[in-house]
Amino acid sequence: MVHLTVDIGGRPGSDCRGFCAYCYFKHAKDVPAFGCRYCLPFLKGCDYCTRGVKEEYAGFLPLKDVADSFLADLQSVTDEVTRITISGGGDPSCYPEFTDLFELLGTLEVPLHIGYTSGKGFDDPAIADFLIAHNLREISFTVFAADANLRREWMHDPTPEASLEIIRRLAAEIEVYAAVVILPGINDGAVLTQTLSWLSDVGVKGVILMRFANTPEQGLILGNAPILPNQRTHTVEEFREILKESGAAFPSLRISGTPLYDPAFDSPFALRNMPDLLDRLPKIHKKGTLITGAVATPYIRSIVSACGGDPSSVVGVAKEIACLITIDDLRQLDLSVLEDTVIIPGRAFLHDAEAEKVLSADGVSRTVIRGPEMLSADGETSMGMSEIDVLTMEMEGFSALIRLINQYGCST
Numbered sequence: 348m349v350h351l352t353v354d355i356g357g358r359p360g361s362d363c364r365g366f367c368a369y370c371y372f373k374h375a376k377d378v379p380a381f382g383c384r385y386c387l388p389f390l391k392g393c394d395y396c397t398r399g400v401k402e403e404y405a406g407f408l409p410l411k412d413v414a415d416s417f418l419a420d421l422q423s424v425t426d427e428v429t430r431i432t433i434s435g436g437g438d439p440s441c442y443p444e445f446t447d448l449f450e451l452l453g454t455l456e457v458p459l460h461i462g463y464t465s466g467k468g469f470d471d472p473a474i475a476d477f478l479i480a481h482n483l484r485e486i487s488f489t490v491f492a493a494d495a496n497l498r499r500e501w502m503h504d505p506t507p508e509a510s511l512e513i514i515r516r517l518a519a520e521i522e523v524y525a526a527v528v529i530l531p532g533i534n535d536g537a538v539l540t541q542t543l544s545w546l547s548d549v550g551v552k553g554v555i556l557m558r559f560a561n562t563p564e565q566g567l568i569l570g571n572a573p574i575l576p577n578q579r580t581h582t583v584e585e586f587r588e589i590l591k592e593s594g595a596a597f598p599s600l601r602i603s604g605t606p607l608y609d610p611a612f613d614s615p616f617a618l619r620n621m622p623d624l625l626d627r628l629p630k631i632h633k634k635g636t637l638i639t640g641a642v643a644t645p646y647i648r649s650i651v652s653a654c655g656g657d658p659s660s661v662v663g664v665a666k667e668i669a670c671l672i673t674i675d676d677l678r679q680l681d682l683s684v685l686e687d688t689v690i691i692p693g694r695a696f697l698h699d700a701e702a703e704k705v706l707s708a709d710g711v712s713r714t715v716i717r718g719p720e721m722l723s724a725d726g727e728t729s730m731g732m733s734e735i736d737v738l739t740m741e742m743e744g745f746s747a748l749i750r751l752i753n754q755y756g757c758s759t
Contacts (some may be wrong), residue, residue, distance in 0.1 A: 350430045352462075353417050353452065356408035357437015364441055364467040367491075367502045369528050369574055375401060376570035379704045380624045381673050382698025391698040400696070401569060402436035406756060410444040414451060418587040432460040440468030446477065453481030460485040463526075465502060466510035475516035482485050484521040488514055491526075492534045493545035501533065518550040524730065531579045535589065553601035553622075554729050556593065558586045564641070566671045568696065583607055583642055583667065590726075603726035606642050606668055612734045615723035616646035618741040619653070628742070629749045631656035633756030637718070637748070638662055638677070638695075640669035647722070650745060656752070658684065670694035674701055682709040688756045689713050690748070693720035715754050719747040 357363070359372035366373045380392030381400065387393070408416075411756055431452055433439050434718050439461050442448065444615065445468070446750065452459055459482050467486055476488075490511075491502050500506035517523050525546050529535050560566045561573045561580050581589065587607050594602045594610035603609040618624055631654050639647055639738040644663030652658040662684060664676040669692040677697070689706055691697055703715040721728075732740075 348429045349424045349426045350432065351417065351420055351424070351428055353413060353431060353433045353441060354408070355413055355433060355435035355437065355442050355448070356404040356406060357435045357442070358404050358406060359402055359436055362407050362435075362437025362441055363465060364438070364505065364645045365466065365503050367489075367528075369501065369530060371560065371567070371574070372402065372569070372571070373574050374571035376540070378568070378570050381568070381696035382701055383696050384720075386698050388700060391701060396696055402706060404436045407435070407437055407442055410447055410451075413448065417452075428455070428457050428459055430458050431455070432462045432660075434462035438463075438465050438468055440464045440466050442468070449481045449483075456482065458484035461487065463487050463489070465489045465504070466513060467502065467504045469513050470506045470509055472509050472512040472516060478484050478517065483517075483521060485524070486517060487524045487526060488517075490514065490525045490527050490542065490546065492538055494538065497534060497538065503528070506636065514546075514551070515549045518546075518552075521674060522552045525551050525552075525554045526557060527554060528559050529581065529586070529589065530559045531581055535581075539593070540591070540596070543593060543600060543602075547597050547599050551600065553603070554593075555727055555730055556586075556590060556602065556604040558583075558604070558606060564665050564667055566666070566668050568671055568673055569642040601730060603730050605726040607726070608724050609724075609729045609737075612729060612737050614729050614737050614741075615725055616643070616650065616741065617723075617734070618735055618745065619646055619649045620670060620679070621738065622653075624738060624742060625650065625653040628654050628745055629748055629753065630654055632753050633688075633692055633758060634660065635659050635716075635752045635756035636662055636684075636686040638664065638680075638689060638691050639754075640672060640678050640692070641665060641667045643669055643722070654745075654749060656749075659684075670696075672697065674698075677702055677705045680706070682706065682711070685711075685713060686757060687711065687713055688716065688752075690716045690718045690751055690755075693718045714755060716751055717749060719744045722748065 360366040365543040382391040383396035385393045385395045495507040563572050590604040641663045648658035648661045666676045667671050672695040707713045723741050
C-alpha cells in the first residue's frame with residue numbers, strides 16, 4: 348500500500364482568493380529560521396523550518412512540473428498505489444489547471460483525496476459531479492458555517508451558496524470531512540448547532556472543530572498575532588466542553604477537535620485511563636526533565652507518575668502546543684527545576700545545539716535529547732483512526748520516551 352502526494356504549490360492568502368478573516372497565515376512575517384529536527388547539528392535552519400513552516404512557494408506550480416514530479420514519484424514505487432492526495436500551500440480549488448490535473452490523475456483509476464480545500468475557487472456546483480466521475484473518494488472541506496452569509500463574511504467566499512451545494516452533492520457520494528474554525532460569538536453556540544445539524548443531514552462523515560488561535564501562546568509563531576484584534580478565543584476547557592456536547596448531540600457525525608479533544612476515545616492521551624496498558628509500559632528508573640506544551644502537561648504527568656516517574660519532572664511552557672515550542676519558550680523557564688538531562692518534543696521548532704545553550708545558561712551543563720515525534724494523536728489525526736490505532740500510537744510513543752529517559756537520564 349502506497350500513498351502518493353501531488354504538490355501543486357501555491358501561497359496562503361494569494362492562491363486561495365484571499366485570506367479567510369481568521370487564517371493562521373494572515374499577517375505572517377518573514378521570521379528567522381526556528382531550527383527543527385531536520386537541521387544539521389552545526390547549522391540552524393533548513394528548508395523545512397525556513398520555508399516549509401510558512402508554506403512559502405513562488406506560486407502555483409505549472410501542470411507540467413506537477414505532472415513530471417508526480418510521475419517520478421510514481422516510477423520510484425514498487426507496491427500498489429492505493430491513494431493519491433492533492434495538496435499545496437494554495438487552495439486546490441483555486442488551481443488554474445485543476446480540471447486538467449484531475450482528468451490526468453483520474454486515468455490512473457486510483458482513489459483521489461483532496462487534503463484540504465476551502466472551496467472558494469469552486470463557483471459551479473457541477474464541479475462536484477466532475478470530481479466524483481474522476482475518482483475523487485475523499486475530501487476535507489472547510490465550512491465555517493452552514494449559513495452562506497457568514498461564510499461570505501468570514502471566509503470571503505464570493506459564491507458561498509455554490510460551495511455549500513458542492514458539499515451537499517459530494518457528501519451524498521463520497522467521504523467528506525468538514526473543518527470548522529470556531530470563533531466565540533460568531534459561529535459557536537446556536538450557529539454551530541445549525542451547522543452540525545446541516546452537515547449531519549447531508550451525510551458528511553466527520554467534522555473537525557478547530558479552536559481559533561489569536562496569541563503566540565496558542566501557536567501563532569510567525570510574528571502575526573493577533574489575527575483578529577479584540578477577538579476572544581475559547582479556553583482549552585471551554586473548547587473541550589464544546590466538543591463533548593457536540594459529540595453527544597450529533598452521534599451520526601464523527602466529531603473531534605484540536606487542540607483538544609476527541610470525545611470518541613477521550614484522546615489525546617487516552618492511555619491515562621487504561622491501567623492494564625499502563626502496567627505494560629516500561630518503568631522509569633532514571634531522572635530527566637520532559638519539556639512539553641501547556642495542554643499536554645497534566646496528561647503526561649499522570650502517565651509518567653503511573654510508570655514510576657516524578658510528575659514534577661514534566662515541565663510545561665506557556666505555549667499550548669508542544670510541536671510549536673520555539674527557543675523563546677525555553678528562555679522563560681526556571682532553569683533551577685531542570686535535571687541535567689532534558690528531553691524536548693520531537694517536532695518542536697528548536698535547534699538542539701541552541702536549546703542546549705539556553706538550558707545551560709545557569710552554568711549547569713545540560714544534555715538535550717529530542718524525544719519521539721508524537722506521543723498521541725490530536726483530533727485531526729485521530730479522526731481517521733480506530734481506538735486501537737490511537738492506543739497503539741500512545742504505547743509506542745511513551746515506550747520510546749521512557750527508554751530515552753532510562754538511557755540518558757541521571758540515576759535516581
